[in-house]
Amino acid sequence: MASQQTATTVGFILLLSVTWTFSVIPEDEVHPSFWNNKGKQALHKALGLTPNVHRAKNSILFLGDGMGIPTVTAARILKGQSKNRTGEEFVLAMDTFPYLALSKTYNVDQQMPDSAGTSTAYHCGVKARYGTLGLSASAIRTNCSSTFGNEVKSVLHRAKMAGKWVGVVSTARVQHASPAGSYSHSADRAWYSDADMTAADLRAGCRDIAYQLVYNTDINVILGGGRRYMFPNTTVDPEYPKSRGDRGDNVDLTDVWLRNKTERQVCVEQSRV
Known part of the structure; x- marks a missing residue:
């Protein structure tokens, strides 16, 4: 088998970002108890889930091409800001699913997948x-x-x-x-x-x-x-x-x-x- 030499070029990209700041913070968010209570609520909700043991009749795979974590985060912020909120605290429909997981897909011969x-x-x-x-x-x-x-x-x-x-x-x-x-x-x-x-x-x-x-x-x-x-x-x-x-x-x-x-x-x- 002929050997294949691969030349790797490292490029540097300058990213210019705009940081949004909010002069008015919701009053309850400055108190630690607010975040502690939200954490407790999330835990109780997770512990209260009842597994669905029924056999599924259908299976539908929804795919957003290129839809990684940064893209989902950007969508969450944009959706929240379109409702005159700060954005990060907004919850997308997919965030409400009882079970979520991450899948790692990549190519075996190239770092940037297609x-x-x-x-x-x-x-x-x-x-x-x-x-x-x-x-x-x-x-x-x-x-x-x-x-x-x-x-x-x-x-x-x-x-x-x-x-x-x-x-x-x-x-x-x-x-x-x-x-x-x-x-x-x-x-x-x-x-x-x-x-x-x-x-x-x-x-x-x-x-x-x-x-x-x-x-x-x-x-x-x-x-x-x-x-x-x-x-x-x-x-x-x-x-x-x-x-x-x-x-x-x-x-x-x-x-x-x-x-x-x-x-x-x-x-x-x-x-x-």
Whole structure:
């Protein structure tokens, strides 16, 4: 195996911050008893929790891409200040959940992670290389041949195999790395459609992310952007006449998905007769 030398560059960033000061502090907050009582209340509330031992009917994973502790803190302060409060003392809805935990996601080969490697971590439970989706760390980015044999299963795929209905909903493209980690196995997060891949990779058997969205797992609900990657480049967008699809294989993946759903529904109805 050839050795790889990595050059590390250390950069210094000057951060200019604005410190907010408040001339008027709530009167009760200057007394230690106020904070002691709040601590007691939090402890009593935690001790009074009754575990829910019932089996969950559904599981929904909400993901805020890049939503680390500093981002949540900033959101809490902003929300509080929008209500004419200082901000830090405000409580977000997620802060009221009975159980909270932290999850550490990262790439094995780069300190600053990306949405593909972290998506693989939280969807599949496996740490991966930067820019790869649904693959173990044995796969190498942009290396099509490293895909095969290194695929890892996601919680969405496992749920479908267990007989559940599954869905993907995104405010971004449904082929974006964050949702794509739940259904695709791609050596490059940028392989949105076949037009983004080389002819050699396609001949080798690698498929684009949009293709895998339809063919890898029978997903029941798909909501989000990115339809250009689902249509042939000869198809005019239904909302924007000046835009066309992106695919070069002349396949309408939305039609494939709808047709498969119709065929399955017919089979289900026939089995009930």
